[in-house]
Amino acid sequence: MKHKDAYTVAVLGATGAVGRRMVETLERRNFPVGELRALASPRSAGTRLAFRGAEVEVQAVSEAAFAGVDIALFSAGASTSLEWAPRAVRQGAVVIDNSSAYRMDPDVPLVVPEVNAQAALGHSGVIANPNCSTIQLMVALHPLRRFGLEHVSISTYQAVSGMGQTAVDALRQEIERGDGEPTVFPVVHQDRHVPMAWNVIPQCDVFVDAGYTKEEMKLVWESKKILDLPGLKVSPTAVRVPVLYGHAESVAVRFQRPVTPGQVREILQSAPGVVVMDDPSRAQYPYPRMAEGTGETFVGRIRQDLWDDHTVLMFIVADNLLKGAAYNAVQIAEVLVNPAQA
Amino acid sequence: MKHKDAYTVAVLGATGAVGRRMVETLERRNFPVGELRALASPRSAGTRLAFRGAEVEVQAVSEAAFAGVDIALFSAGASTSLEWAPRAVRQGAVVIDNSSAYRMDPDVPLVVPEVNAQAALGHSGVIANPNCSTIQLMVALHPLRRFGLEHVSISTYQAVSGMGQTAVDALRQEIERGDGEPTVFPVVHQDRHVPMAWNVIPQCDVFVDAGYTKEEMKLVWESKKILDLPGLKVSPTAVRVPVLYGHAESVAVRFQRPVTPGQVREILQSAPGVVVMDDPSRAQYPYPRMAEGTGETFVGRIRQDLWDDHTVLMFIVADNLLKGAAYNAVQIAEVLVNPAQA
Numbered sequence: 001m002k003h004k005d006a007y008t009v010a011v012l013g014a015t016g017a018v019g020r021r022m023v024e025t026l027e028r029r030n031f032p033v034g035e036l037r038a039l040a041s042p043r044s045a046g047t048r049l050a051f052r053g054a055e056v057e058v059q060a061v062s063e064a065a066f067a068g069v070d071i072a073l074f075s076a077g078a079s080t081s082l083e084w085a086p087r088a089v090r091q092g093a094v095v096i097d098n099s100s101a102y103r104m105d106p107d108v109p110l111v112v113p114e115v116n117a118q119a120a121l122g123h124s125g126v127i128a129n130p131n132c133s134t135i136q137l138m139v140a141l142h143p144l145r146r147f148g149l150e151h152v153s154i155s156t157y158q159a160v161s162g163m164g165q166t167a168v169d170a171l172r173q174e175i176e177r178g179d180g181e182p183t184v185f186p187v188v189h190q191d192r193h194v195p196m197a198w199n200v201i202p203q204c205d206v207f208v209d210a211g212y213t214k215e216e217m218k219l220v221w222e223s224k225k226i227l228d229l230p231g232l233k234v235s236p237t238a239v240r241v242p243v244l245y246g247h248a249e250s251v252a253v254r255f256q257r258p259v260t261p262g263q264v265r266e267i268l269q270s271a272p273g274v275v276v277m278d279d280p281s282r283a284q285y286p287y288p289r290m291a292e293g294t295g296e297t298f299v300g301r302i303r304q305d306l307w308d309d310h311t312v313l314m315f316i317v318a319d320n321l322l323k324g325a326a327y328n329a330v331q332i333a334e335v336l337v338n339p340a341q342a
Numbered sequence: 343m344k345h346k347d348a349y350t351v352a353v354l355g356a357t358g359a360v361g362r363r364m365v366e367t368l369e370r371r372n373f374p375v376g377e378l379r380a381l382a383s384p385r386s387a388g389t390r391l392a393f394r395g396a397e398v399e400v401q402a403v404s405e406a407a408f409a410g411v412d413i414a415l416f417s418a419g420a421s422t423s424l425e426w427a428p429r430a431v432r433q434g435a436v437v438i439d440n441s442s443a444y445r446m447d448p449d450v451p452l453v454v455p456e457v458n459a460q461a462a463l464g465h466s467g468v469i470a471n472p473n474c475s476t477i478q479l480m481v482a483l484h485p486l487r488r489f490g491l492e493h494v495s496i497s498t499y500q501a502v503s504g505m506g507q508t509a510v511d512a513l514r515q516e517i518e519r520g521d522g523e524p525t526v527f528p529v530v531h532q533d534r535h536v537p538m539a540w541n542v543i544p545q546c547d548v549f550v551d552a553g554y555t556k557e558e559m560k561l562v563w564e565s566k567k568i569l570d571l572p573g574l575k576v577s578p579t580a581v582r583v584p585v586l587y588g589h590a591e592s593v594a595v596r597f598q599r600p601v602t603p604g605q606v607r608e609i610l611q612s613a614p615g616v617v618v619m620d621d622p623s624r625a626q627y628p629y630p631r632m633a634e635g636t637g638e639t640f641v642g643r644i645r646q647d648l649w650d651d652h653t654v655l656m657f658i659v660a661d662n663l664l665k666g667a668a669y670n671a672v673q674i675a676e677v678l679v680n681p682a683q684a
Contacts, residue, residue, distance in 0.1 A: 151649070155497035155592035157542045157581065175517060192625045198586045199631040200499045202643050202657045207622040211603065211645030220648065233649040237592040237657070239499065242584050244540045250497035250579040250592075261553065280549040283534045289541040301544050303553030306562065307493065307575040315544045315579070 001070065001094065001336045006034030009333070010069045010093065012084060013076030014038035014058055015047050017165040018098055021326035022073045025295075027052055029330055032337065039065055040076070066091035071333050074098060075325065089125035094336060096127050096329045100214075103128040103222060110225050113331040114273040115142040117342035120335045127332055130226060131218040132162055132324025133204075133238065133247055138226050139297040139323070140316045141253065143271035144264060148256025150310070151233040154219060157241045157248040158204055159288060160196060162320050163188070168244055171196050175242075186240055196242055204238040213238055246288025247320040251313065258309040261302045268299050273323070278302050286317035294319055295327040343412065343436060343678045348376030351675070352411045352435065354426060355418030356380035356400055357389050359507040360440055363668035364415045365391055365398075367637075371672055374679065381407055382418070408433035413675050416440060417667065431467035436678060438469050438671045442556075445470040445564060452567050455673040456615040457484040459684035462677045469674055472568060473560040474504055474666025475546075475580065475589055480568050481639040481665070482658045483595065485613035486606060490598025492652070493575040496561060499583045499590040500546055501630060502538060504662050505530070510586055513538050517584075528582055538584055546580040555580055588630025589666060591658040600651040603644045610641050615665070620644050628659035636661055637669040 009026060013019040019040070026033055038049050038058045045060040059065055066072060066088040074081050074088075075098040085095045085102070102108040109119040110128045115138050120127050130138070133156050141149060160167040163184070170184035174197035182193040186203040194201050204215035216236040224232050268274045277286045278300040286298030297318045305311035318324055335342050351368060355361040361382070368375055380391050380400045387402040401407055403422075408414060408430040416423050416430075417440040427437045427444070444450040451461040452470045457480050462469050472480070475498050483491060502509040505526070512526040516539035524535040528545040536543050546557035558578040566574050610616045619628045620642040628640030639660045647653035660666055677684050 153495055153594060155579075157499070157583065186625070190625060194625075194629060195631050198584070199588075199629050200583055200585060200590050201629055202590070202592070202627050203625060207625070210648070211622055211643065212648075235594060235647050235649065235653075235655065237497075237643070237655060239590075239592065239657075241499065241542055242540070243542060248542050248544070248581075250544070250581065252495060252577060280553055283528070283532060283536075283545060283549070285544050287536060287541050287543055289537050301553065301579070305577050306552070306554075307577065311577075313577065313579060315581075 004070070006032045007070040007337060008035045008037065008068050009033050010037040010039055010066060010072040012039045012061055012072060012074045013080070014049060015040050015044040016075055017161055017168070018075040018321055018325040020049065021321050022075060022329060023049055023051055025322065025326045025330040031330060031333060037065060037069060063087040063091060066093050069093040071096065071336060073329050073333065085126050094123060094125060094127065096129060096332050098129040098325050098329055100131065100218065102126050103130060104225065110222060111332050112138045112226055112328060113335055114139050115226055117335045120332050121339055121342055129325065129329045129332065130222045131215070132320040133158060133215065133249065134219055134222040134226070135324050135328050136247065136297045136316055136318035137219065137223065137249060137251065139273045140268065140299050140314070142227060143267050143274070144253065145227065147259045149227070149229060149232055149253065150256050151235070151254040152223070153235045153252040155237045155250045156239055157243065158238060159243040159245050159247055159320050160240065161245050162204070162247065171242055171244070196240065199242065201240045202237065204240050243288050245292045245319055245321060246317060247324060248288055249316040251316055252305060252311055254308070254311045259312055261304050261312055264302050264312050264314070273297055274299055276300065285315060288317055291317045291319050293322070295323050297323055346412070348374045349412040349679060350377045350379065350410050351375050352379040352381055352408060352414040354381045354403055354414060354416045355422070356391060357382050357386040358417055359503055359510070360417040360663055360667040362391065363663050364417060364671060365393055367664065367668045367672045369394055371676070373672060373675060379407060379411060405429040405433060408435050411435040413438065413678060415671050415675065427468055436465060436467060436469065438471060438674050440471040440667050440671055442473065442560065444468050445472060446567065452564060453674050454480045454568055454670060455677055456481050457568055459677045462674050463681055463684055471667065471671045471674065472564045473557070474662040475500060475557065475591065476561055476564040476568070477666050477670050478589060478639045478658055478660035479561065479565065479591060479593065481615045482610065482641050482656070484569060485609050485616070486595065487569065489601045491569070491571060491574055491595065492598050493577070493596040494565070495577045495594040497579045497592045498581055499585065500580060501585040501587050501589055501662050502582065503587050504546070504589065513584055513586070538582065541584065543582040544579065546582050585630050587661055587663060588633045588659060589662040590630055593658055594647060594653055594655045596650070596653045601654055603646050603654055606644050606654050606656070615639055616641055618642065627657060630659055633659045633661050635664070637665050639665055
C-alpha cells in the first residue's frame, strides 16, 4: 500500500458488536485515519458513532461508498462479505474481512500479525481475519513451534458476544426474566433452542460433519493455514458458556520432544502479544473478566502433563471481540501501512 | 447389614445443599427409613426439614445421636467427618461419607454403585462417596473398559453449587448487584478472590502440587481406585463456570484398540445410570440445565477423534448435587440394605 500520512478507512458493519470495536480500536491505537466511513445495511443508516470526539453518521453500503477508500474493515457476515468485498476491491480498497467467507481461500492470506504478518503483504485485495477462538490459540502456540507442534487438544469456554450483540442482550434477559422460551442459543437460525442462563452448551455454530461443529472445524482448518503446518493435528471441542466477553481455552499441546513448563513460560514471557499470568501460589491465572477490553492473549495454568513429558497443559484467554476480531483486524491494517514491521 | 423392614438413618450436615438433597432423595427413592435423624452443627439445630409430609427437627450432632442408627449419611466437610465418623461407627452405624476425608484410605471402599457396588459390602464401618466430577466420569467410562482404557483427557465445566449453598447465593448476588468486591470464589478460605459472574475460573479447590488443583488430582486418584486400574492415566483441567447446578465434562478417551463412536453409543445406551443424548442433526446433546434434578449421567457429542481411531471424544453431564453427591450416597445405602443387587 502506498504510504500516506492519513488513510481513508471504511468499516462495514459499523453498528455491530465487532464493528463498533473496530471504530474504537482505530481511535485507541491512533491509526492514521484521514476519513472514516462507517457503513452498514440501509436499516442501520443514520446511526451516529463517536470517533475522535466527533460524530460519524453511518451510511448505507454502496459501491460508491468505497470510492477512494484505502482500507475497508468488514464485519457484517459471510454473505455480505461475498457481495461487497469484490466491489470494494474494484474501487481500490484492500478488504480486511472478519467473516469466514474467504478464510480458507488459498489466494487469501489468513493473518494473525504476531504469527504471519508477512503473509498480509501478499494479498490480492482481500485479507481474512481468522476466527476468534483460533486467533488466541495461534498467538500462544506460534512461539512454541520451535519444539515441534504435534497435537493440540482444545476445549473452549466461549463468550456469547461471539454471536453478536443480540446474544449478549438475550443472555442478560434470560437471567433477569428467569424462565422463558429460549430463542437465540446455540444458533439463531436453528429449529431447536436451548437456555443459556446458568448453562453451558456444547455447540458453537452449526454441525458440519462427523459430529463436529463448524466452530470446531475452524480451529482445525485455520490453525494449519495460519501456522503453515499442514500436518498439525487439532482435536477440538467448542462450548458456549454464560460469559459476555472473553473466550477461554483449556489446551494440551503435545510436542515432538520433551518440553518443560519452565521452557514454555520463558518463551511466552517474551512472545509478542502474550501476557503470562501463572503463579498458582498466588492464585494467579487468566480469566475472561480480566482480559475484557484488552488486545493481549493471556496464558496461565502452564503445567506438565502428568503422564507425558512431551505434553504441556495451559489455559489461554483473550477478549474475543478485540484480539479475537476488531483488534486483530486493525493490527493487520497497521501491517499494511507500515510493512517494515511485518 | 442385617435385613430389616425399616432402618434408622441419620443425615449429618442435613441443612447443607447436599444434606437437604440426601433427605429428599431418601424420600423420592422410597428408601425404607423407619426413623430419620437430621443432624448438624449446634448452629443449625432447630431448623425444620420436610420429610414424607411431616417435619423433622434438626438436632445438634453428638455421639448419642448415633445410638441405634443403621446408616449415617455424612456431608459436613472432611474435618467433621474425621471427628464424627469413628463415633458413629462405634455406635454401630455404617457411615457413607461424602467428604474427601476417607476416599483414598485403602481400607475404605470408594463406591459408584454402577461401577463397584460389590466393594461397598467389604466396608469396615465407613464407605466413601467419590468427588462429584469423578462420579459422572466413572459412570460413563466403566462400561467402556472392555476396549481397554488407556488415557483420559478431561476439561470440566463445574457448577458453583459444588462449593455449597453459599456459592449459589454469592453468584446470584454478584450478577444482581453488578460489580462489587468478590469474596467467595474460587475458594472461600483463600486470600485472593475472583469474580464469578460472567466469568470462568480455572481453579476448583486449592492448588496442591505440580501446578494442579486438588479437584484435578481427585479425578486422577479416585478414578484409578474406583475402576481398580492403577495404570489409568487421567489428564485433568478443572474449571468453575457460572452455572448453579450440573457439572459438564469435555472428555477424550484413548483406548488400547480402535473404537468407533457407534460402538461407544451402543454400549452406553444399555449401561446402568447412563442416558445417551446424541443426535447432532437435531441439536441433541446434554447440558447442565437438562440434567438438573436427575440421578442419571448424560452423554453426548460422541465422536471419533479426527486423527486417532483409538480415541473417542464425548461430553458428559450430571447433577453434581444428586448423582455427584446425594443420589450416589443413597444408592450406596440401597446396596447395603439389598446386597443381592450388588
